[in-house]
Amino acid sequence: MGLQLFIREHIAFFVFQLCVIIFVLSLYWLDGFRNMNTAFYSIVISLILLFSFLLVRYFARRNYLNKITQLPNTMEDALQKNAKTPEYFQTEQYLHELYHVYQKEVQALYEKQSRGEKFLNQWIHQMKTPISVLELLLQNEGKLDKKNVQEEVDRLKRGLEMVLVNARIERFEEDMQVERVNLKAIVTETINEHKRLFITNHVFPVIQIEEDLTVASDSKWLKFALGQFITNAVKYTFEDNKKIKISSELNNGTVMLHIQDEGIGIPKSDLTRITKAFFTGENGRKTGESTGMGLYLANEICQKLGHLLTIESEVNVGTNVTITF
Structure with missing residues (x-):
């Protein structure tokens, strides 16, 4: 031949x-x-x-x-x-x-598939909890506790949203629309969507953002990222009557949004890894509800939108998440 x-x-x-x-x-x-x-x-x-x-x-x-x-x-x-x-x-x-x-592309596809399967398995396992609670509530012969039902439904909704975002993140550019958005309106809307979470955990939001402050971003994706930061801030604030302060800062034409809580904080050993996929860390093991994907997806969204994400924290003092636009 x-x-x-x-x-x-x-x-x-x-x-x-x-x-x-x-x-x-x-x-x-x-x-x-x-x-x-x-x-x-x-x-x-x-x-x-x-x-x-x-x-x-x-x-x-x-x-x-x-x-x-x-x-x-x-x-x-x-x-x-x-x-x-x-x-x-x-x-x-x-x-x-x-x-x-070719090897790099195959490895990337393998990691993507493996990540999706792992996330789906964890998500299915965690969604069993609210479903089990709802079944117990329905089996109760007494009056149905609508408040508890709504809390479990909210957990299911947040879980479904997480799955949908994880599925769409690979085609992010096809579903992105950057425009000038009012920062306070986005933050207020996000907090209202999680108001029952605030009420249940007895945590109170404090918003200090200028009324007319606008940034270039995608409102839908930005709301999801803010939702992850706010949810984590509430979830890891174990004491009652604590506050979550959401404030803006202007520095030489750059807009910075701070989300500061008074929670348990993040250990220094975990701080550099909290945005890695499936990393739950010491705090995640305390609650048993963490998938390790929330901050990962939020960080991916910030990177794709061109926003700089920085996270500072001190144990037993709190965490400060900063998004720089």
Whole structure:
């Protein structure tokens, strides 16, 4: 197979060389040179040199030709090194680099699939809790406690929203619409959506944002990110009558939004990893409700929107989340 490929590759070159020889002899013939023995000798020598050149060229490329004429069994077959010429050496380098690009894409797809499966398994496990509570409430022969029912329904809604956002985050650019949005209106709307969470945990929001302050962002995605920060701030504030302060700051034309709580804080050992997928940390294990995806998704959204996210915290003092627009 390698020899056949080599012949097909060089047949045009062989024909071209013959045409060159015939052309040169024709010039000598037209110029009056009529010695047939010399002409025959020139043709034979030229053919011998041509065949010798092609023979050496073939043996220099034989291993490479045999390699590419055999169908590979594994992707690692592309990493073999058999080239002896600059052209084929460059081709092998190209194939090796292509292999590495392929490996990266496969690894990214594998991590994406693995992350999705892991998140879905955790989410299903956690959604069993509110469903079980609702079943117990329905089995109760007494009057249905609507407040408890609503709390469990809210937990289900937040869980469903998390799943939908996780599914759409890979196609974020297709569902993004950046515009000027009123920051206080977005914050107020987000807090109202979680007001039952505030009431249940006896935590009170304090908003200190200018009425006419606007930022360039996507209102839908920004609300989800703010919802994760606010939910975490409430969830990890275990004492009653604590406050969550949401304030804005203008610094040389840059808008910063602070979400500051008076909760249990985040240990320094966890602080650098809290935005990693599935990282629950010490605080997450205390509540048993953390999927480790909320801050990860919020951080991804901030990055895609071009907002800088910084998180500072001190144990038993509180946490300050800052979004810089």
